[in-house]
Amino acid sequence: MNNEEKYPENKKSLLDEACKIVYLNYGDQAAQLYKAGLKDKAEKEILSSLEKSLKELVGPEHAEEQLREMREKLSK
């Protein structure tokens, strides 16, 4: 089973980890608003919009490093 297939079982963890990334890169207020807006989102949607936005802000190298770390945490 790859990581993406595992996400549905771990939506809470995914939300927490995604919010940590938003907090680190976009600030505290953004993380709170982001978390509130995620409740009804599908896991893939959460990841793809975050990945796109993060790549635009910090560039592919930093974005991939942070997302890789997140996926590692979620797969544990």
Place this chain on the structure above:
Amino acid sequence: MSKKFLSLVIAVFFIAVLLTYLSGDYESLANQLWNLIPPFFAAVCGVFAVRVYSMNNPHAKAIAFMALGVFFWFLGDFIWFIFEFFLNKNPFPSIADYFYLLAYPLLLLGLIVELKSNKLAWTAKKIAVGSILSLLLGIIVIYLGMIKAYNPADSALDNAIAMAYGIGDLVLIIFTMAILMVVVGYRKGKLFYPWIFILAGFLLILTADVLFAIYREQYENFLGISRNIDLGWISGFLFIAFGFFNIGNAVKEARNKLLEND
């Protein structure tokens, strides 16, 4: 304030400074006032970036330390200005040097916090490039900013203060090069150019510091290269201001876009 408007303000300000510096009365009180605006403006732009991230954020803490360091440089400049134009005393050495020198640990702290807040993998290539650049620039700073700054005719205190700047610049160079390696990872991202502006600003200021250490007497008497030294500091602070503002602006825009999508 938009990015274009800020760029225009900075460009107009810099051209005005250039024209003033090329005019005959460079050493007048009104013209020397120019020197005080850029470091203060850079600190204000730093506060803007900190507010966008909010204070608990590690990047905000890093920028806050750097902005505080830049503010200390402004305080040093302000005290220098008072000594020179109102007290008619030689500002070097004076209490202004405490503020100039106190800025270094704050700037270093900012760079260290920024380094720690990034999760970029340190490859052997990045370590090698960062080390070589630090070594090359470090040798220049040690030779020009410390060895050449020593003047046997000056008192031990004067020499110690002059060389303390060299040590501060040397440590700042090493961490600036380390941050450069992190910033290279921002390529194709909106934070890349703002950080490049900040690092270029630091390098301009450090270059002006080294020139000041070598040509201190000329500078104190408004002779020769002194205008270029001032221009180095002024453009350095303007670069930092532009960088800080654009970090805040980029994060704000990206945040709004991300939240809109949700």
